[in-house]
Amino acid sequence: MLTEREARRYSAPKAGIDPDPGKSWMRRALPVLLAHKGIFATSLILSFAGLVLQVQIPSLIQQAIDHSIVAHERPLEGYVWPIIACAVAATLAAFISRWFLLRTAYALEYDLRNIMYERLTLLSASFYDRSQTGQLISRANSDIRALQRYLVFAPAVFVQCGVAFVAFGYMLSIDVPLAFVAMVTTPFVYILAVRMRRVMFPVSWLIQARLADVATIVDENINGARVVKSFAAEQNQLFSLAKAADRVRWGYTKDADLRARWTPSVQNLPRVGLALVLLFGGYMVIQGRIEVGAILAFNSYLLMVQAPFQQLGMVIMLGQRAAASAGRVYDIIDEQPEIVDAPGTPDLVVGSSEIVFDSVDFAYGDGPPVLRDFSMSLRPGETVALVGRTGSGKSTVARLLARFYDVDAGAILIDGQDVRQVSTGSLRRAVGVVFEEPFLFSISVADNIAYGLPDAPRNEIEAAATAAGADRFIRDLEDGYDTVIGERGYTLSGGQRQRVAIARALLPNPPVMILDDATSAIDVDTEQRIHHALHGLLAGRTTLVIAHRLSTITLADRVVLLEDGAAVAEGSHEDLMATNPLYREVLDEVTDKEIEDDMADMSGAPRAQEPAGGQIEVRP
Numbered sequence: 001m002l003t004e005r006e007a008r009r010y011s012a013p014k015a016g017i018d019p020d021p022g023k024s025w026m027r028r029a030l031p032v033l034l035a036h037k038g039i040f041a042t043s044l045i046l047s048f049a050g051l052v053l054q055v056q057i058p059s060l061i062q063q064a065i066d067h068s069i070v071a072h073e074r075p076l077e078g079y080v081w082p083i084i085a086c087a088v089a090a091t092l093a094a095f096i097s098r099w100f101l102l103r104t105a106y107a108l109e110y111d112l113r114n115i116m117y118e119r120l121t122l123l124s125a126s127f128y129d130r131s132q133t134g135q136l137i138s139r140a141n142s143d144i145r146a147l148q149r150y151l152v153f154a155p156a157v158f159v160q161c162g163v164a165f166v167a168f169g170y171m172l173s174i175d176v177p178l179a180f181v182a183m184v185t186t187p188f189v190y191i192l193a194v195r196m197r198r199v200m201f202p203v204s205w206l207i208q209a210r211l212a213d214v215a216t217i218v219d220e221n222i223n224g225a226r227v228v229k230s231f232a233a234e235q236n237q238l239f240s241l242a243k244a245a246d247r248v249r250w251g252y253t254k255d256a257d258l259r260a261r262w263t264p265s266v267q268n269l270p271r272v273g274l275a276l277v278l279l280f281g282g283y284m285v286i287q288g289r290i291e292v293g294a295i296l297a298f299n300s301y302l303l304m305v306q307a308p309f310q311q312l313g314m315v316i317m318l319g320q321r322a323a324a325s326a327g328r329v330y331d332i333i334d335e336q337p338e339i340v341d342a343p344g345t346p347d348l349v350v351g352s353s354e355i356v357f358d359s360v361d362f363a364y365g366d367g368p369p370v371l372r373d374f375s376m377s378l379r380p381g382e383t384v385a386l387v388g389r390t391g392s393g394k395s396t397v398a399r400l401l402a403r404f405y406d407v408d409a410g411a412i413l414i415d416g417q418d419v420r421q422v423s424t425g426s427l428r429r430a431v432g433v434v435f436e437e438p439f440l441f442s443i444s445v446a447d448n449i450a451y452g453l454p455d456a457p458r459n460e461i462e463a464a465a466t467a468a469g470a471d472r473f474i475r476d477l478e479d480g481y482d483t484v485i486g487e488r489g490y491t492l493s494g495g496q497r498q499r500v501a502i503a504r505a506l507l508p509n510p511p512v513m514i515l516d517d518a519t520s521a522i523d524v525d526t527e528q529r530i531h532h533a534l535h536g537l538l539a540g541r542t543t544l545v546i547a548h549r550l551s552t553i554t555l556a557d558r559v560v561l562l563e564d565g566a567a568v569a570e571g572s573h574e575d576l577m578a579t580n581p582l583y584r585e586v587l588d589e590v591t592d593k594e595i596e597d598d599m600a601d602m603s604g605a606p607r608a609q610e611p612a613g614g615q616i617e618v619r620p
């Protein structure tokens with residue numbers, strides 16, 4: 001779990017993506033790049049300086065050949081030492097420049113990833129309802145890397161192009177006609193490189209998309225491993241993964257094929273330029289118009305000039321890829337969270353924790369209405385069980401109370417305050433939720449329980465676990481409270497996970513609790529003990545229990561029946577049983593599971609999910 005010290009070390013990005021969607025993707029990303037302008041500019045300046053030093057070397061070699069080796073006018077060392085000095089200085093400059101360039105690249109990647117992640121944490125539940133994990137992971141990885149590569153390496157290549165002009169200037173200063181002859185192939189090198197990248201771009205793009213598909217299948221395979229196994233569907237899964245992997249392989253093969261066809265031409269065309277220099281230059285040397293050293297200098301300059309033009313093709317391709325990646329990353333960054341706190345939104349002031357659902361209408365997105373004119377109230381300190389057929393909207397009521405979604409009409413009030421008018425942080429601190437399928441993190445049990453209150457002392461963590469009936473089994477784990485549980489808590493049984501989740505919700509001591517079928521995987525006896533323990537501990541706490549089992553329902557002070565999106569009856573379980581045929585009918589439907597459980601008890605068969613629970617000790 002993140003300690004406070006570690007949390008302080010998180011350095012938030014200094015700048016964000018420009019929010020104006022009308023601007024080009026690069027202009028929108030510019031503030032993030034400019035936040036690192038110091039090291040980036042240093043890198044580019046040093047790169048330029050290093051390359052300019054390199055440009056000196058052919059000229060010095062030319063002079064050494066002409067003046068020392070051929071004409072014996074000057075000592076050779078007079079050229080050798082400056083050449084060595086230039087080479088050392090250029091190497092040093094290139095090293096430092098590259099170091100700064102890579103630092104910029106990784107800083108930029110870190111910032112972009114955090115900007116995206118910060119947005120993801122802000123986004124509402126509805127966004128996650130429609131997003132695929134594999135696609136999000138792919139955006140956070142390959143798309144952000146594509147942006148980073150272009151933003152950092154394109155300027156570096158442009159600097160190299162600038163130096164190419166300096167080299168061309170040197171060539172012109174030696175001999176103008178020969179300089180133009182030497183450059184004859186350069187436009188073709190550029191055109192070839194651009195064409196090559198243009199042909200290769202769709203393939204490399206396809207590879208990215210197919211890799212994202214593989215990521216989605218792998219993600220589903222791992223997360224749904226139990227379902228796959230229970231249907232003995234491993235072969236099918238392997239087949240679909242193999243199919244997706246084969247599509248990736250096709251992409252890579254195509255990429256290699258195109259590369260093999262184009263790269264030799266792009267790499268060897270500059271050599272035609274060298275041959276032309278030798279032909280025309282040699283002719284000019286024979287005629288005595290230039291010295292022999294000039295040919296050597298021209299050869300080196302020519303390679304210097306053509307290298308960045310070869311790379312320009314790659315930069316163009318990176319630019320196309322980055323533009324498409326930016327589109328996908330910006331899709332997330334531009335996504336507006338549906339639930340936001342306006343500046344100055346007050347915190348919830350918790351009083352006696354009375355909850356009112358006042359004529360609530362709700363539908364998920366454009367879907368059919370789930371709640372219609374739904375009204376219900378929970379008196380302070382009361383435990384209310386919500387009962388309804390499957391899919392009738394019980395969990396939706398819980399999600400709306402914790403404001404994972406906003407109501408379409410009507411209002412939800414806690415102590416007279418509309419949940420939309422108070423800060424979401426204060427609301428969620430006041431409302432503890434335990435879902436049927438609790439998500440646990442791959443950290444220790446103690447850290448899981450202290451998730452909402454990382455600084456909680458161990459004795460409070462243990463007290464919460466005790467109240468949730470989890471203390472005994474946690475102590476029996478290999479490292480007790482320090483046992484690190486497997487991904488999503490899958491090394492625990494369903495009932496154990498639920499009890500850890502109840503302890504997690506109890507620890508911050510929220511005045512309102514929602515138990516969304518939170519004891520469904522716990523045997524009836526343990527459930528009763530938990531509820532009794534909670535009764536003492538939750539005195540004064542208002543609790544909404546979503547119940548599928550008679551044992552859970554009977555623990556509530558009052559029952560509300562949900563049918564067709566509205567609360568159609570309420571009262572004590574006994575009263576409703578006696579007076580309301582619909583309630584009896586719904587109960588017959590929803591308590592089937594309990595009957596199955598009871599039958600399992602009678603036959604002495606062990607429950608699938610829940611090992612024997614320990615006696616619960618509630619600390620005073």
Ligand SMILES: Nc1ncnc2c1ncn2[C@@H]1O[C@H](COP(=O)(O)OP(=O)(O)OP(=O)(O)O)[C@@H](O)[C@H]1O
Nearest residue numbers: 129364367370388389390391392393394395396397
């Ligand atoms: N995230 C979602 N996006 C779209 N529709 C949803 C979503 N969650 C639930 N629904 C739909 O809303 C309706 C109510 O679902 P809800 O989960 O609230 O029912 P429930 O009464 O809790 O069901 P159960 O007893 O089976 O848990 C269902 O028709 C369901 O298909």
